[in-house]
Amino acid sequence: MTKVPMTEAKVWPTSNADACIRCATCMAICPVSRVTPLFPGPKQAGPGAERFRRPGDPSVDSWIDLCIGCHLCDMVCASGVNISELNLLAKAKYLDEKGRPLRDWLLTHTYLYGWLGSLFSPVVNWLLKNSAIKWMVEVILKIDRRRQLPGYQSPTFRQWFRSHHSKGDRRIAYFYGCYVNTNEVEVGKATVEVLEANGFEVTLPAQECCGIPMLGNGDFKGARKMGLQNVPNLLKTIRSGSEIIFSSTSCGHMIRHEYNRLLGIPGSEEVAEHIFDLFEFLRNLKESGSLNTHFKELPLKAAYFAPCHLRSLNIGLPALEILRLIPGLQLENIDADCCGLGGTFGFKKEKYEISQEIGKDLKQAIDRSKPEIVLTDCEGCRLQIRHLTGLKVLHPVQVLRDALLQRTDEEMG
Amino acid sequence: MHFDLIVIGMGLSGLMAAKTASESGSKVLILGKGMGALCLFSNTIDLLETLPKGMKLDEGLSQWIKDHPQHPYSKVGAKIVEEALTSFTSLFPLPYSFVSAGDGNSLLPTGAGTLRPTYLIPTTMVAGASVREQGGLIVGFKGFKDFYPDYAATLLGCRSLTLPPFRTFHEEITAAGLARSMEKESFREEIGREIRREMGNETRVGFPAVLGVRDPWGVKKGLEETIGAEVFEIPILPPSIPGMRIFNRFKEWLVQRGVTVLLGHSVSKAILRGRRCEGIRVSNPPLSSFYSADRYILSTGRFVGGGLVANEEKIYEPIFDLPVSQPRSREEWFRKSFFSNLSHPVHQAGILTDSSLRPVDDKGERVLENVWIAGSILAGHDSTNEKSREGVEIATGYMAAKCAMKK
Numbered sequence: 001m002t003k004v005p006m007t008e009a010k011v012w013p014t015s016n017a018d019a020c021i022r023c024a025t026c027m028a029i030c031p032v033s034r035v036t037p038l039f040p041g042p043k044q045a046g047p048g049a050e051r052f053r054r055p056g057d058p059s060v061d062s063w064i065d066l067c068i069g070c071h072l073c074d075m076v077c078a079s080g081v082n083i084s085e086l087n088l089l090a091k092a093k094y095l096d097e098k099g100r101p102l103r104d105w106l107l108t109h110t111y112l113y114g115w116l117g118s119l120f121s122p123v124v125n126w127l128l129k130n131s132a133i134k135w136m137v138e139v140i141l142k143i144d145r146r147r148q149l150p151g152y153q154s155p156t157f158r159q160w161f162r163s164h165h166s167k168g169d170r171r172i173a174y175f176y177g178c179y180v181n182t183n184e185v186e187v188g189k190a191t192v193e194v195l196e197a198n199g200f201e202v203t204l205p206a207q208e209c210c211g212i213p214m215l216g217n218g219d220f221k222g223a224r225k226m227g228l229q230n231v232p233n234l235l236k237t238i239r240s241g242s243e244i245i246f247s248s249t250s251c252g253h254m255i256r257h258e259y260n261r262l263l264g265i266p267g268s269e270e271v272a273e274h275i276f277d278l279f280e281f282l283r284n285l286k287e288s289g290s291l292n293t294h295f296k297e298l299p300l301k302a303a304y305f306a307p308c309h310l311r312s313l314n315i316g317l318p319a320l321e322i323l324r325l326i327p328g329l330q331l332e333n334i335d336a337d338c339c340g341l342g343g344t345f346g347f348k349k350e351k352y353e354i355s356q357e358i359g360k361d362l363k364q365a366i367d368r369s370k371p372e373i374v375l376t377d378c379e380g381c382r383l384q385i386r387h388l389t390g391l392k393v394l395h396p397v398q399v400l401r402d403a404l405l406q407r408t409d410e411e412m413g
Numbered sequence: 414m415h416f417d418l419i420v421i422g423m424g425l426s427g428l429m430a431a432k433t434a435s436e437s438g439s440k441v442l443i444l445g446k447g448m449g450a451l452c453l454f455s456n457t458i459d460l461l462e463t464l465p466k467g468m469k470l471d472e473g474l475s476q477w478i479k480d481h482p483q484h485p486y487s488k489v490g491a492k493i494v495e496e497a498l499t500s501f502t503s504l505f506p507l508p509y510s511f512v513s514a515g516d517g518n519s520l521l522p523t524g525a526g527t528l529r530p531t532y533l534i535p536t537t538m539v540a541g542a543s544v545r546e547q548g549g550l551i552v553g554f555k556g557f558k559d560f561y562p563d564y565a566a567t568l569l570g571c572r573s574l575t576l577p578p579f580r581t582f583h584e585e586i587t588a589a590g591l592a593r594s595m596e597k598e599s600f601r602e603e604i605g606r607e608i609r610r611e612m613g614n615e616t617r618v619g620f621p622a623v624l625g626v627r628d629p630w631g632v633k634k635g636l637e638e639t640i641g642a643e644v645f646e647i648p649i650l651p652p653s654i655p656g657m658r659i660f661n662r663f664k665e666w667l668v669q670r671g672v673t674v675l676l677g678h679s680v681s682k683a684i685l686r687g688r689r690c691e692g693i694r695v696s697n698p699p700l701s702s703f704y705s706a707d708r709y710i711l712s713t714g715r716f717v718g719g720g721l722v723a724n725e726e727k728i729y730e731p732i733f734d735l736p737v738s739q740p741r742s743r744e745e746w747f748r749k750s751f752f753s754n755l756s757h758p759v760h761q762a763g764i765l766t767d768s769s770l771r772p773v774d775d776k777g778e779r780v781l782e783n784v785w786i787a788g789s790i791l792a793g794h795d796s797t798n799e800k801s802r803e804g805v806e807i808a809t810g811y812m813a814a815k816c817a818m819k820k
Contacts, residue, residue, distance in 0.1 A: 028654065029589075257697065335661065
């Protein structure tokens with residue numbers, strides 16, 4: 001696939017609610033309205049309600065906060081209505097008027113205190129697992145105590161990378177995101193190792209949180225602030241001749257599409273052209289015949305789940321295509337709609353039950369497949385699937401790294 | 414990325430084309446702006462209303478073909494239509510399969526209380542075919558706005574039962590929500606007990622077609638155990654849960670086969686050189702991606718999905734700007750009597766093709782060499798009037814892929 005900026009007239013108007021023909025296809029796919037009558041479903045909440053919304057009037061959409069932001073309604077709409085975007089704009093208006101609890105600020109600003117979590121990780125992780133603390137967090141902050149908050153790691157990915165000397169013939173920049181940096185360092189290491197095994201020298205551009213937690217919570221101002229910090233740094237990297245990859249499909253979708261579409265960040269179009277999903281990038285290498293495919297036999301039964309934001313990237317399932325090259329790896333694609341976590345959605349006390357109910361469908365699909373491990377590109381999905389199934393859940397790049405023959409392996413035959 | 418074949422449109426015809434091409438070992442990309450009309454229609458597989466009861470499929474179809482030389486079925490031929498239907502049903506092994514009652518059409522009850530002729534029926538609907546003669550209890554749910562059991566039952570000469578709201582719901586429920594609840598044993602037992610109490614001398618119970626998405630046969634069996642009577646599904650208003658089952662099955666199969674499936678964005682432009690298509694652009698703002706293939710199948714449907722677009726003056730095809738056969742002016746779109754049993758001219762509008770389903774102009778000259786046309790966008794048929802929607806989609810999707818992948 002070759003990406004080119006759109007030169008055609010803007011095809012994504014601010015509101016195209018009137019294009020809705022009320023066919024109800026979105027009502028069949030919405031993971032939220034399927035499990036709760038509290039949310040009227042995409043047809044009603046999006047284009048339906050939009051026809052009654054007027055700029056000066058106060059918001060009455062008390063249920064709008066239940067849209068999980070999965071974009072599945074947008075994907076199935078044959079009339080091209082930007083339903084989830086209408087929902088997000090309405091959610092922002094509702095929350096701007098009603099006010100946001102401290103909890104939402106804490107959940108969406110982990111980038112500000114994540115380094116502290118890593119620095120004091122033994123203590124912090126103990127606290128996060130302590131049931132008395134969890135109970136207090138639930139009472140004070142309304143973060144559900146049944147949900148395990150992710151633990152922190154030390155050193156951070158960035159600290160690890162500082163003492164890692166990346167070498168390669170060509171350069172590639174890596175947008176790793178907050179979660180890899182402080183909570184899932186292994187994913188970052190695996191990404192670096194896979195890219196190096198393909199002859200790339202990895203660099204880390206200056207970066208902040210992409211802003212998707214804020215956007216998902218209707219905080220356009222906060223999200224835009226992050227975008228305005230990231231875009232100039234990413235542009236600098238691009239203009240120095242390096243493409244950028246991301247391993248988190250949520251960060252990636254945010255930067256590649258929402259920076260431009262929803263936030264109008266200057267320069268975001270150029271960034272979008274040069275930023276790639278990790279496996280999309282590897283697939284491009286495969287297409288041009290330059291992918292390192294020296295794999296060893298990896299006898300493993302894995303289930304793959306495609307995150308919602310990967311689907312809205314509209315690049316297919318590149319991780320599946322690449323992992324299928326690994327001999328011995330039994331890989332089944334799990335056909336389920338949404339994991340139910342929705343970023344910060346599933347942590348909130350009032351939404352926990354809904355989140356779990358959505359997740360049940362995915363859990364059942366995984367149970368039927370009986371895998372040893374589950375693979376998915378999004379940290380939110382990984383958290384949720386661990387929570388639902390108790391199985392080991394990895395980013396696909398971790399399996400790819402394990403399958404790559406080390407030079408010494410090769411020499412040993 | 415480069416493919417052997419790109420299928421544009423993810424309705425039934427496009428899915429059939431992708432399946433057929435993939436079976437020949439081709440590298441296939443299928444992309445769709447949305448789910449097509451599968452969630453709107455496609456509870457059952459219509460072939461042709463005029464297929465007389467008892468007449469064998471090939472005889473009835475051969476007669477139709479003789480009488481309608483411009484019809485898509487005439488381009489496909491009776492033998493290939495049958496082959497295509499077999500290929501379609503092979504995706505649905507028993508117990509949830511598509512079957513025909515005898516050789517011809519069956520009359521199935523609808524949510525509107527009417528009986529409509531259709532050819533292949535999901536096994537969960539078969540028992541409904543005799544509801545008129547043998548009666549039954551028609552069950553619905555309070556707060557479910559897409560099905561009114563009293564109305565349907567009155568017209569069908571049956572008794573009806575509206576179940577009260579259950580713990581699972583508040584005052585409003587959707588088809589998808591109901592289908593999901595139906596997959597839970599506890600819910601089935603709860604409603605089953607209620608129905609059992611209300612049963613008279615009926616031997617069968619009709620439900621709106623929401624008996625689960627993944628395992629409708631299991632749901633049917635579960636209900637039958639609790640109720641103690643045969644259970645069947647009645648097709649209702651959109652969204653069509655049976656249509657969703659078809660879509661999901663195709664998608665699962667195609668992904669498993671390694672077909673690239675891109676759902677959610679439309680083709681913004683086709684790049685043409687002379688009479689060949691060299692690639693397409695798919696827009697996902699701010700980007701548009703470029704894909705190329707040796708061959709292309711256009712199966713974008715009619716007006717609902719944007720395969721055909723009408724402005725004040727004419728109907729046009731937006732991707733390749735193919736010539737569209739249509740009435741000379743808008744005044745001629747409809748007959749004087751709107752509710753006439755005869756087909757309105759506008760419904761016959763569409764893309765003209767040669768016998769291999771390649772697009773031609775009004776003089777019969779081939780317009781594009783490496784593009785084939787499939788599905789309801791084809792000129793010369795009126796699927797609503799003929800009750801041929803799924804038959805035409807399956808047959809032409811199959812045929813277009815066979816022709817495109819030849820040699």
